[in-house]
Structures are given as C-alpha cells and as structure tokens.
Amino acid sequence: MGDGRLEIDRISKSFGDVVALRELAFDVRAGELFGFVGSNGAGKTTAMRIALGVLAADSGEVRWDGAPVTLETRRRIGYMPEERGLYPKMKVGEQLVYLARLHGLTPAAAERAVADWTERLGVAERVGDEVQKLSLGNQQRVQLAAALVHDPGILVLDEPFSGLDPVAVDVMSTVLRDKAKAGVPVVFSSHQLDLVERLCDRVGIVRSGQLVACDTVDALRSTGAMELVVDAPSAPPGWADNLSGVAVKEHVGSRTVLELGDGVDDQAVLRAALATGAVTEFSRRRPSLTELFRNVVADGVAA
Numbered sequence: 629m630g631d632g633r634l635e636i637d638r639i640s641k642s643f644g645d646v647v648a649l650r651e652l653a654f655d656v657r658a659g660e661l662f663g664f665v666g667s668n669g670a671g672k673t674t675a676m677r678i679a680l681g682v683l684a685a686d687s688g689e690v691r692w693d694g695a696p697v698t699l700e701t702r703r704r705i706g707y708m709p710e711e712r713g714l715y716p717k718m719k720v721g722e723q724l725v726y727l728a729r730l731h732g733l734t735p736a737a738a739e740r741a742v743a744d745w746t747e748r749l750g751v752a753e754r755v756g757d758e759v760q761k762l763s764l765g766n767q768q769r770v771q772l773a774a775a776l777v778h779d780p781g782i783l784v785l786d787e788p789f790s791g792l793d794p795v796a797v798d799v800m801s802t803v804l805r806d807k808a809k810a811g812v813p814v815v816f817s818s819h820q821l822d823l824v825e826r827l828c829d830r831v832g833i834v835r836s837g838q839l840v841a842c843d844t845v846d847a848l849r850s851t852g853a854m855e856l857v858v859d860a861p862s863a864p865p866g867w868a869d870n871l872s873g874v875a876v877k878e879h880v881g882s883r884t885v886l887e888l889g890d891g892v893d894d895q896a897v898l899r900a901a902l903a904t905g906a907v908t909e910f911s912r913r914r915p916s917l918t919e920l921f922r923n924v925v926a927d928g929v930a931a
C-alpha cells in the first residue's frame with residue numbers, strides 16, 4: 629500500500645505533430661486540494677483524461693496509492709469532464725442512480741447517495757426533470773453529483789467552476805474542501821485564479837505541456853517581488869518615479885502600486901509619500917496568483 633497519493637509521473641502525449649504533454653509530472657496528496665492551471669491549450673484536459681485512463685499516454689505512468697491506475701482503480705475516480713457527459717433527455721435522478729449503479733452501488737445505496745448529493749448540491753427538486761430542462765449551472769451541479777455519488781477515492785474535475793453563480797461556487801468549494809478533508813486527493817483545473825488562490829493547498833502551473841511551477845500559493849507568491857500599495861491623495865503625478873530601487877507598476881486615482889527591488893527600504897518610500905501630504909494607505913503585499921501566472925505565461929511567450 630502507498631500513501632493515497634495520485635502521482636502523474638512524467639507523462640507525454642502527442643496528437644500527430646501537436647505535442648500536448650512533455651514529461652508532465654506532479655502529485656496530489658491524500659487530503660489535498662490541488663489547483664491545475666494553465667492557458668488555453670496548455671494540456672490540462674489531456675492530463676486529466678490520462679489520469680482517468682480514458683486516454684493513453686505515449687510514455688509515463690499514473691499511479692494511485694503507489695500502484696498504476698487500472699480499470700479497477702478507475703472506478704474509484706470521480707471525474708467531471710470538461711465537455712460534461714450527461715444524457716440530456718434522461719431524468720436527473722434516474723441518470724444519477726444509473727451512474728452510481730455502474731460504479732457498483734446496490735440499488736438502495738445508489739438511491740440514498742443520489743438523494744443525499746442532490747440535496748446537498750441544491751438540485752433535489754429537479755430529480756424528476758430531464759437534464760436538458762435545467763439551467764447550465766444546475767446541470768453542472770448534477771454533473772458534480774455524478775462525480776460524487778459513488779463515493780470516489782480520488783476526484784479529478786475539469787473546470788468545475790466555470791459558469792457557476794457565486795452561491796454555486798460556494799457550494800462547490802465547500803464540497804471539494806470537505807472531500808479533501810476526508811482524505812481524498814482532489815485535483816481541479818480552473819481559469820478562475822482568485823478562486824484557486826483562495827481554495828487550494830497547492831497549485832501547479834502548466835505551460836505548453838510542462839509543469840513550470842508547483843507549490844503552495846504562499847510559496848509561489850513569495851517568489852514574486854514585494855509590492856507596496858500607497859494611497860497619497862495629495863501626491864502629484866509621478867511622485868514615485870525617481871525613487872531608487874522602486875518601479876511604479878500601477879497608478880489608479882491617488883493609489884499607486886510600487887514594486888520594490890531587493891533591500892529597498894520601504895520607510896524611505898513612506899517618507900517620500902508623506903512629503904506630499906497625508907498618506908491614507910500604506911501596505912506591503914506579494915503579487916497575486918493571477919499576476920504570477922501572467923509572468924509565467926509571458927516568460928513562455930518570450931522564450
């Protein structure tokens with residue numbers, strides 16, 4: 629037995645001339661919520677399909693709990709495909725029971741699981757409706773229920789948050805957090821980086837089929853330059869332009885965001901700001917995940 633980790637071990641995949649993945653490697657630990665981010669076409673869906681076993685890698689291996697993923701272990705994966713996979717004309721409840729039964733649940737256990745999850749995800753009143761009659765957001769909740777009804781040991785979700793309203797985002801976030809807390813490795817892809825930043829224990833950034841950064845959000849942010857946010861309402865435009873070791877990143881209204889070079893004394897910046905009049909905000913911060921992501925992706929474009 630292993631340690632419950634999902635390991636993506638140097639998987640490569642090409643479609644004809646298109647190299648989708650190049651020795652992509654990362655792991656998702658048991659009990660961890662892992663955010664998988666990258667530009668359009670970076671290789672996220674391909675990697676997730678390979679993790680699930682619906683697509684074969686050209687090389688490399690996917691392991692769970694120390695052993696290669698087999699047909700048997702595949703049944704323990706809860707998967708939410710990007711293209712969604714529900715039958716539009718089938719009723720929500722029937723469909724979920726059917727999927728749970730496919731994963732080996734008894735009829736009674738399947739009914740129970742469907743009742744629980746539809747209740748929890750706020751679609752219990754829709755179980756008698758055809759999937760196609762639901763709004764897209766509610767279809768997505770049903771799709772999540774489909775990934776969960778068989779009590780999976782791993783969760784792999786391709787853009788589960790796209791198109792959800794804020795309440796549904798909260799519901800989805802809570803469910804994923806709870807699953808991770810229960811010891812399940814949970815990996816999901818998303819372009820909503822503020823959400824990823826808030827929710828995930830670790831984040832992997834993929835670019836052109838390779839993992840270019842992988843760590844906790846705090847660790848990733850700490851690699852970025854320190855920033856200062858200064859609100860000095862009486863300061864004239866360009867007040868910070870000639871401060872040594874300081875670059876002006878953004879200036880909106882009376883608020884200026886400065887990037888500090890290594891070893892630059894922020895108190896010197898504060899004195900310069902105070903010399904212009906009152907300072908109503910002065911705070912240090914690290915760049916957000918979105919900014920880091922832009923830098924990483926821009927590096928790739930420049931390379």
Ligand SMILES: Nc1ncnc2c1ncn2[C@@H]1O[C@H](COP(=O)(O)OP(=O)(O)OP(=O)(O)O)[C@@H](O)[C@H]1O
Binds near residue numbers: 648668669673
């Ligand atoms: N079945 C396929 N046949 C040919 N090329 C494919 C196929 N599936 C994916 N690709 C290519 O592989 C690359 C990676 O695609 P993939 O869908 O994995 O990216 P992604 O990161 O999920 O993108 P997005 O954020 O847009 O969903 C792209 O260049 C894509 O065009």
